[in-house]
Amino acid sequence: MNLFEWMGKIISQYWLQFLKGTGNTLLMAIIGTLVGFLIGLAIAMVRTIPVRETDSGFRRAVMRAVNWILSAYVEVVRGTPMMVQALIIHYSLFVVVGMPSLLSAIIIISFNTGAYMAEIVRGGIISIDRGQFEGAHAIGMSHAQTMVHVILPQAIRNIMPSIGNEFVVNIKDSSVLSVIAVTELMFVSKQAGGAYAKFVPAYIICAIVYFILTFTVTRILRYLEKKMDGSSSYTICGSQSDPGAEIHIKREEA
Amino acid sequence: MEQQVNTQPDAPILELSHLGKKFGDNVVLRDISFTVRAGEVISVIGSSGSGKSTMLRCINLLETPTLGNIYYRGQDIQTGNIPLTAYRAKVGMVFQQFNLFGNMNVLANCVRPQQIVLGRTREDATDRAMEYLEKVGMAAYINARPAQLSGGQKQRVAIARTLAMNPDVILFDEPTSALDPEMVGGVLDVMRDLAESGMTMIVVTHEMAFARDVSNRVIFMDGGVIAEEGTPTEVFQNPREARTREFLSRFLGNN
Numbered sequence: 001m002n003l004f005e006w007m008g009k010i011i012s013q014y015w016l017q018f019l020k021g022t023g024n025t026l027l028m029a030i031i032g033t034l035v036g037f038l039i040g041l042a043i044a045m046v047r048t049i050p051v052r053e054t055d056s057g058f059r060r061a062v063m064r065a066v067n068w069i070l071s072a073y074v075e076v077v078r079g080t081p082m083m084v085q086a087l088i089i090h091y092s093l094f095v096v097v098g099m100p101s102l103l104s105a106i107i108i109i110s111f112n113t114g115a116y117m118a119e120i121v122r123g124g125i126i127s128i129d130r131g132q133f134e135g136a137h138a139i140g141m142s143h144a145q146t147m148v149h150v151i152l153p154q155a156i157r158n159i160m161p162s163i164g165n166e167f168v169v170n171i172k173d174s175s176v177l178s179v180i181a182v183t184e185l186m187f188v189s190k191q192a193g194g195a196y197a198k199f200v201p202a203y204i205i206c207a208i209v210y211f212i213l214t215f216t217v218t219r220i221l222r223y224l225e226k227k228m229d230g231s232s233s234y235t236i237c238g239s240q241s242d243p244g245a246e247i248h249i250k251r252e253e254a
Numbered sequence: 255m256e257q258q259v260n261t262q263p264d265a266p267i268l269e270l271s272h273l274g275k276k277f278g279d280n281v282v283l284r285d286i287s288f289t290v291r292a293g294e295v296i297s298v299i300g301s302s303g304s305g306k307s308t309m310l311r312c313i314n315l316l317e318t319p320t321l322g323n324i325y326y327r328g329q330d331i332q333t334g335n336i337p338l339t340a341y342r343a344k345v346g347m348v349f350q351q352f353n354l355f356g357n358m359n360v361l362a363n364c365v366r367p368q369q370i371v372l373g374r375t376r377e378d379a380t381d382r383a384m385e386y387l388e389k390v391g392m393a394a395y396i397n398a399r400p401a402q403l404s405g406g407q408k409q410r411v412a413i414a415r416t417l418a419m420n421p422d423v424i425l426f427d428e429p430t431s432a433l434d435p436e437m438v439g440g441v442l443d444v445m446r447d448l449a450e451s452g453m454t455m456i457v458v459t460h461e462m463a464f465a466r467d468v469s470n471r472v473i474f475m476d477g478g479v480i481a482e483e484g485t486p487t488e489v490f491q492n493p494r495e496a497r498t499r500e501f502l503s504r505f506l507g508n509n
Contacts, residue, residue: 052318135353138314139419140343140371149370153357234359234398249402 006201014192021188022209024102028177028184029170029213031106036113036170037121037163043070043114044121045147070118077115082108083176090180105177105184113166120162124155157228164221168214175210185209265328266291267423267454268313268345274321275308282308284478286322290423290456295449297465297486298458300475301501306458309475310425313456314345327422343371346421350428352408354400354415360387361396364415372419379418386414390444406437410444423454430461462505466490474498 001009011018047070051063077085086108094104128151136146156163175186185206193202236247268290275283283305290296298306311317313324315331315338324331331341354363364383368374374382387393390410400408409429416424426445430438442464449455449468459465465472465486472489474482482489482498490506493499 129351129353131349131351131353132355134316135349135355136367138316138342138347138349138353139367139415140339140341141367142339145370149366150355150357157357230399234395234402236394236398237396249398 003201003204006196006198007205010192010196010198010202010205013195014188017183017188017192018185018205018209021183021185022213024183025171025174025185025210026213028102028105028109028174028182029167032109032113032170032174033163033167035106035110036117036166039110039114040117040119040121041152043074043118044125045144045152046070047118047122048125048147049143074115074118077112078119081176082112082173083179085112086177086180101177101180101182104180105174105182108177109170109174113170116166117163120159120166121155123162124159125151127158128154157225160221160225160228164218167217167221171213171217172210265325267327268456269325269328270309270313270322271325272322273309273312273319273324275305275312275317276320282478283312283319286480288473288480288483290454292422292454293452294471295453295455295457295469296471296473297469298456298473298475299460299462299465299501300481304475305478306475307427310347310427310456310458313425314342314347316347339371343419344422346416346419346424348409348412348416348424348426348429350432352400352405352412352432354408354412356400359397359399360392360403360411363400363411364418367415368418382420383414383418386417387411389417389447390414391440404437405433406440409433409437409441413441413444413448417448423456424448426455426457426459428458428460430459460505462490462502474501476501 047067049063051060055063086105089108090099090101090104093099094101125147132150132154133146136150141149174182174184178184178187178190181187189202189206190199192205193199196202234249236249237245266289270289271287273283273286274281286305286309288296298309300306308317312319315324319332326336326341326344329336331338354360355366358366361380361383364387365376365379368379368382369376372379384393384396387396390413392407392410392414395403395407395411400411403411413424413429429445430441433441438461442461445455445457445464446468457464457469467486469486472484472486473480474489474493474495476497482493482495488494489498490502493502
């Protein structure tokens with residue numbers, strides 16, 4: 001049999017497992033990216049709380065301790081491979097308390113993504129013009145209100161491409177979690193290939209599925225970005241002679 | 255519910271007392287004292303680097319003064335007796351770079367801060383926002399985003415946004431310095447109307463004609479201190495200080 005015939009045979013025998021693997025891969029990537037984003041958001045918000053010279057010594061000491069812990073988390077998680085983290089955590093903690101490997105995998109991906117997202121979100125926040133903070137503070141908003149209503153909506157829009165990157169990376173890098181026996185796409189491909197001792201056709205199928213996933217996700221994110229940018233046109237309402245008049249202003253497409 | 259600021263109604267709106275500011279070893283403000291009473295329009299003039307903007311930014315604590323006190327209606331604002339956010343809501347600020355919120359359209363820029371800071375309802379906030387947008391001539395542009403407007407339009411929206419908070423006093427930090435020359439007039443007209451309507455204003459400006467014609471009091475700053483203070487007639491026609499004369503001749507010489 002040639003390559004394509006082998007691929008056909010593997011699909012016809014293992015399509016259900018591949019489907020399940022694809023589902024688990026997507027599940028890990030989606031939840032991992034979402035939870036990781038929330039972790040990153042929280043960390044970045046805490047790390048950008050302004051500390052003034054006039055603040056009390058206690059407040060400054062607490063802020064310093066919290067910042068130290070958060071940056072330690074970011075450095076350790078970013079500085080070690082996710083596969084090694086998965087092996088250590090799964091075989092020490094999760095095996096002991098009987099945690100299913102899919103759940104361990106989701107937790108590990110979330111924590112891992114959180115560390116990268118913390119830096120991505122922080123980058124997004126510091127890229128926003130100081131004037132936006134000053135405008136919000138001067139009108140009477142607290143730090144939290146400024147963040148939620150003014151800074152984060154703009155920062156998140158600006159980091160959408162990086163969030164998309166993380167999502168795509170998570171779809172692909174969740175493959176290393178096959179080491180803790182999660183039935184994700186990579187794990188299934190290895191099994192299917194092993195059953196016939198034909199690994200190349202199985203991994204080609206695997207690669208094609210990964211590409212379809214990442215390509216689709218990229219398109220969806222691009223569409224979301226466009227929606228976040230809002231309408232490129234606006235309406236001028238009313239004139240001196242006719243209050244109901246409307247003039248539609250449209251920006252030239254670049 | 256509106257945030258209440260507990261204050262003495264008969265006290266001056268603002269009083270600066272021996273205010274000083276250092277950035278590291280660099281002294282940028284020294285011994286700044288003056289009072290602001292209701293309805294006063296005070297212009298602050300002086301060359302770049304004289305500390306005008308820093309002084310203004312100290313008033314609403316965007317910069318923390320290193321010396322001295324600021325009293326709002328008789329209460330020291332740095333003791334924490336008045337919540338900082340409530341105080342800032344009462345002391346509006348208009349910036350050189352407008353600082354409209356980029357994620358909101360014109361209407362939302364004027365409505366949302368009222369909801370967030372003052373807890374007003376959406377309907378109430380919208381009515382007030384429309385009233386002031388009407389006043390500055392920007393009511394037709396409520397759907398536009400800041401990025402779609404010219405500098406002069408943005409500044410007029412920024413003024414409406416500040417007015418909608420019903421502040422006691424508005425600080426203007428060189429409001430026309432970032433504008434194309436043909437945009438300056440429109441913004442100054444809005445400010446002139448405001449002054450005539452009795453709004454209390456402190457205006458840091460290079461517009462000498464505005465300082466001379468609209469304000470009740472002119473403060474000339476030089477090297478981080480108030481070098482001269484008086485009515486526009488006193489400062490512009492009979493300056494006592496040599497450095498005031500020198501500054502004015504440089505500025506007005508080509509007018």
